[in-house]
Amino acid sequence: MTRREFMDELGSLLDELPDKERLDILADYTEHFLMGVKEGKSEHEIAEALGSPKALARELLAGYRIHEAESNASVGNMTRAIIATVSLGFFNLVFVLGPFMALIGVLIACFGVAVALLLAPVGMYAQYGFSAVSQERLLLLFGSMASIGLGGMMAVGLVGLTRWLYRLFLRYLQFNVQMIRGK
């Protein structure tokens, strides 16, 4: 593979990156080629030692996506980061997607409980509220307050927990990208 071929392939594989990022990456490899040639190596040798542009592009894309999700937290960015990491290989499909699904499942269940606690008083009042005798009314009142309080605290806690898990999961993605490929 000549320098031209290598750079063209890498460039087209990094098509989805913003221009600035892509050009910066390509400049690094161009510099590498020029230095190698200056040291008397052939373009083929250099390209060979660099590794396949496909593997490099996947790694660079995953790195970029993870960084994006880190500096700009959103469901979309996290999804893109996960997809990019999963595309690195079958290993990551199992070890990234699996834990992620489990985590999301648990979080959704917890949010469900919080919402149920917040909404429970509505049901209680709908069923007994306004016909109840005075003692039961008091019980209903305290019961509702407890339920709302608990649900509220849980919701606040869960929002914090979600943020923390978001960052933690990105670390985990990063960790999964980091396998040295030899030859």
Place this chain on the structure above:
Amino acid sequence: MNVQFKKGVLELCVLVLTAGRDRYGYELVASISEKFHIAEGSVYPLLRRLTQEGFFTTYLMESQEGPPRKYYHLTEQGRQYMNDLVLEWRIFNRGVNQIIGEGLGYDKA
């Protein structure tokens, strides 16, 4: 050699190499691949990440011959991180060596 281990090692090498003076990419790749075989291209994604995390700053400098080079400068934060990694590595290395020594019976000789 079939190299398939965590890039933590590569990260450690890159950080340590820049501890003494600023280096450019090709130089880093060359000093590492002289010691063990890697897909050389993957040093650059690593350098990008370490730069994004604030462990390196970069600058371009013209060279007498050849293209301008992008130099990597280890930041204070990077130096701290490197020290942590070196310590971890030493502990890990000593542990593995002890296990090898005991397993192969070197220490009984």
